[in-house]
Amino acid sequence: DIQMTQSPSSVSASVGDRVTITCRASQGMSSWLAWYQQKPGKAPKLLIYAASSLQSGVPSRFSGSGSGTDFTLTISSLQPEDFATYYCQQANSFPLTFGGGTKVEIK
Amino acid sequence: EVQLVESGGGLVQPGGSLRLSCAASGFTFSSYAMSWVRQAPGKGLEWVSTITGSGGSIFYADSVRGRFTISRDNSKNTLYLQMNSLRAEDTAVYYCAKDPKPRSAATNWFDPWGQGTLVTVSS
Numbered sequence: 001d002i003q004m005t006q007s008p009s010s011v012s013a014s015v016g017d018r019v020t021i022t023c024r025a026s027q028g029m030s031s032w033l034a035w036y037q038q039k040p041g042k043a044p045k046l047l048i049y050a051a052s053s054l055q056s057g058v059p060s061r062f063s064g065s066g067s068g069t070d071f072t073l074t075i076s077s078l079q080p081e082d083f084a085t086y087y088c089q090q091a092n093s094f095p096l097t098f099g100g101g102t103k104v105e106i107k
Numbered sequence: 108e109v110q111l112v113e114s115g116g117g118l119v120q121p122g123g124s125l126r127l128s129c130a131a132s133g134f135t136f137s138s139y140a141m142s143w144v145r146q147a148p149g150k151g152l153e154w155v156s157t158i159t160g161s162g163g164s165i166f167y168a169d170s171v172r173g174r175f176t177i178s179r180d181n182s183k184n185t186l187y188l189q190m191n192s193l194r195a196e197d198t199a200v201y202y203c204a205k206d207p208k209p210r211s212a213a214t215n216w217f218d219p220w221g222q223g224t225l226v227t228v229s230s
Contacts, residue, residue: 032215034216034217036152036217038152043202043219043220043221043222043223044152044202044217044220045218045219045220046207046216046217046218046219049207049214049216049218050214055218087151087152089152089154089216089217091214091215091216094157094166094215095154095166095167095168095169096142096154096157096215097154098151098152098153098154099151100151101151101152
C-alpha cells in the first residue's frame with residue numbers, strides 16, 4: 001500500500017500569505033496525485049489532479065507540483081475563502097489513500 | 108449538472124447492517140466508476156470501495172473487505188453500499204463520489220462528491 005504523509009498538519013496564515021503544503025508518498029507514483037479542499041460540514045472539492053492540473057473553476061492562485069514521491073500544493077495569495085482543510089490523495093494503485101490533512105487557519 | 112445524493116444512513120447497533128444508496132443524475136451513470144469514501148467524526152478521509160461503470164471490477168479497503176459490498180444498478184442510476192457486521196469504528200459520514208473520466212480513461216480521482224450520509228454504530 002502507498003502511504004501518504006502530509007505536512008504540516010496545520011498552518012496559521014494571514015490573508016495574502018503564500019502557503020505551501022507538502023505530500024510525500026512511500027513509493028514512486030509518477031503524477032497520480034490529487035489535492036482536495038474541505039470546509040467544515042461540506043464535502044471535499046477537487047482542486048488539482050495529475051499533480052499539477054487545475055480543475056475547472058478553481059482559482060489560479062492554487063497550483064500543484066511534483067512527481068514521483070514528493071508533491072506540493074501552493075496557494076499564492078491566501079484569500080478568506082481558502083481557510084479550510086486540504087488533503088492529498090494518491091490514485092496510482094488500490095487501495096487508494098489520502099494524506100492526513102492540513103488545516104489552514106487564520107493567524 | 109452532476110448531482111449525487113446519498114441516503115440510508117442512521118443509527119445501528121454493533122453487528123447490525125445498513126444499506127446506503129447514492130442517486131446520480133446529470134451524466135451517463137454507466138460510463139463512470141463510482142466510489143465510497145468515509146470520514147469518521149473529526150478525522151481524515153478514508154477510501155472505502157470503488158466499482159467500475161459496468162460493475163465488472165470492484166475494489167475494497169482491507170478495513171471493510173468481507174463485510175461491505177458495493178454494487179450499482181445502471182438502470183436506476185444508483186450506487187449502493189451494503190454494510191454488514193458493523194463496528195463502532197465504521198461510524199462516519201459516507202460520501203459517494205464520481206470518477207471525472209469515463210470508462211478506460213478512469214483516473215481514480217473523485218469529482219464531484221455527494222453531500223454525505225452519517226452512519227453511527229452504537230448500542
